[in-house]
Amino acid sequence: MLKALALADHGEEALARLADMGRLGVPVDSYSYAHGLKACIAGSASHAPASARVREMHAHAIRRGYGLHTHVATTLIDCYAKLGIVTYAERVFAWMPERNVVSWSAMIGCYAKNERPGDAIELFQEMIASDADLVPNSITIVSVLHACAVVNALGQGKVLHAYILRRGFDSLVSVLNALMAMYMKCGCLQIGRYIFDWIGRRRDVVSWNSLISGYGMHGFGRESLQVFEEMIKEGISPSIITFVSVLGACSHAGFVEEGKKLFESMVEYNVTPRAEHYACMVDLLGRAGRLDEAVELIQSMRIGPSPQVWGSLLGACRIHGHVEYAEMACSHLFDLEPRNAGNYILLADIYAQAKLQNQVDVLKELLEEHALEKVPGCSWIEVKKKLYSFGSVDDKNPQVEELQALIGEFVTQMKNEGYVPDTRTVLYDIEEEEKERILLGHSEKLAVAFGLINTSRGEPIRITKNLRLCEDCHSVTKFISKFTEREIIVRDVNRFHHFRDGVCSCRDYW
DNA sequence: TTAGGGTTAG
Incomplete structure (x- = not known):
């Protein structure tokens, strides 16, 4: 019953059934909490109620003596990780009497997901130093590689590469995909390409997407398009992410016409454009200075424009100094993301470029009023x-x-x-x-x-x-x-x- | 019948 509720994203009901079990004297076990916790966070639109439910379930588990059970605690770490409450995850992890490779991986993944990649890498090192019986597996490796990629820690990434070879993890496509992405995100495009070629016929859609986006972020639009075409020729169906990647590549290279054609071709591949594709297109057009076209595209959208779509327009306005469209983008952004200081800063930047110091001051007051802080450059x-x-x-x-x-x-x-x-x-x-x-x-x-x-x-x-x-x-x-x-x-x-x-x-x- | 991972985007 609890598993079914978890699959159907019915967290409230899962909690209610668990309460019923207590009332009726039905004994609970670790399975009850593992499923129940999943139900608490699955499919929730907002973190606030999910977080309340997880804490309630956590308290329930503690009362019944299951708070530190290995599977339950590991699920708790993952729940808190997904909710962004890292300190709670750390506390559960620290108190666990027995930790296995899954618990360590969950905690490493928690850091990696919550912008603490340095801690993820450190915890991995602690893990391999702590106990000879504790052996990382492919999932652990993939998480740490991802963390290395985020902080551009090439040296650490190479240490991991050596580890992968020593332990024979290089037979797994998932590990090789993560390794390839790590190299390309750390600036080593050629090594990424080499690994892609080495994967050979075993490559999957993730491998293709990685290579396409790798070329894209380095500004190699031509190569990115070539790889996309090759992928189609090989009969691989492009995914939602493939199109985000290839449109992003067009944007970085300034390939407006190619990008427009690709965007229009999406239906032929049975991929319905989503807000993120529109965001890419607005970025592509806007960056190239075709702001009117970008605005027309937004107005033609059948789905509600996401903050990313308006953000793309705002970014383009900053490059081209367009005050009017910037104000239009912000009229939506301030509603959609009232706590995002970046939008206020960008608009202030655009006003400053246009020498409208009064408007700059107004925005700075707004920032102070709402106690919003600029993300410091680092x-x-x-x-x-x-x-x-x-x-x-x-x-x-x-x-x-x-x-x-x-x-x-x-x-x-x-x-x-x-x-x-x-x-x-x-x-x-x-x-x-x-x-x-x-x-x-x-x-x-x-x-x-x-x-x-x-x-x-x-x-x-x-x-x-x-x-x-x-x-x-x-x-x-x-x-x-x-x-x-x-x-x-x-x-x-x-x-x-x-x-x-x-x-x-x-x-x-x- | 229970726990952890990879590709994208202003």
């Missing part, structure tokens, strides 16, 4: 398998002054060659000189400087940034790549930038 770099992170106003790192001075030298050099710092994105109403100083402290510049000092000549510098790369950092990094003859690879929140010899692979289109 960049990180891996040196000798250790991650170093930099914040934009980072005074904790004693090396920051040295790093800023180094950047300052490059900037002086650049100014001699006619460069003017792009201070438009600094929203504070302060003197130009002060704005330039803020730009010098941007986290990606600090990370590049750190890389220059702490890696050897000829070695590529790999940086990861949590936001979009700003125009000024883009110009400065191009210069540094030429001046120091270094290859600099930056992964921002959207895509890769390969800087070499003063040129960026995105061809300044991002």
Whole structure:
């Protein structure tokens, strides 16, 4: 009965039946809670009621002495992971008297799902060090690979690759797919391609999707389209994700016509366009400056535009400085995602570009009023398998002054060659000189400087940034790549930038 | 009859 309720997403009823069991004196067991907990979170539109139900079920399990039963506790970890309540998952994990490979994997997956990839990797290391009988399996490996990909931890990823070979996990397509995705997300496109070829005939739709998106995020639109065509020729049915990937690739490469054709062809493959496909199309059109077309497409949608769709339009307005459409996008976004500070910041940015300081101030007041905080810019770099992170106003790192001075030298050099710092994105109403100083402290510049000092000549510098790369950092990094003859690879929140010899692979289109 | 994973998107 409880299992059926879980499958049908009836959490309330599952709780009620469990209460009945107590009242009627029917003994419960670990199965009751495992199914009951699944029912609590399945299919819930909102986290709030699901969270209340899980806690209630958790309390019930504790009262009956099942709170720390291995299967029940593991299910609890997964429930809290899915609800984003990491501290509860940690507490359950810490108190378990017996943990097996599944419990460890659930906890590692919890960190990976909740933007704590560093902790996921650490826990994995703890796991293999803790007990000789505790052996990770393919699911554990896939979770950790995913975590490495998220933080761009290539060194750790390679350690895992070696581990996979030693333990023979390389016979599993799921593991190879995750390995391929990890390499491509860490900037190693060629190795990803190599693994794809090596998988050979065993490749599945996930392998194809990974390769298509891999080429896409590196700006190789042509290759991405080729792989898509190859996939069709081989008789593989493209999935919803295939189209998100290939449309995204068109967007990064500026292939407007190709993208439009693909979008129209979706019905032929029995894939109905969803909001995420519209978001890709709006991004594609908007980025290319075809804002009117983007707006027309939104208005033609039969499904309600998602925040991502309006977000794409807003992003395009920022690139092309379109105040009117930005306001239109925000009139929806402020309703749909009232707590997302990023939307307010983007609009403020657009107002600042248009020199509408009064409007900028209004938005800043709004942000304060709702106690919304901007996500601070953060960049990180891996040196000798250790991650170093930099914040934009980072005074904790004693090396920051040295790093800023180094950047300052490059900037002086650049100014001699006619460069003017792009201070438009600094929203504070302060003197130009002060704005330039803020730009010098941007986290990606600090990370590049750190890389220059702490890696050897000829070695590529790999940086990861949590936001979009700003125009000024883009110009400065191009210069540094030429001046120091270094290859600099930056992964921002959207895509890769390969800087070499003063040129960026995105061809300044991002 | 019970527990954990991979591909995408502003």
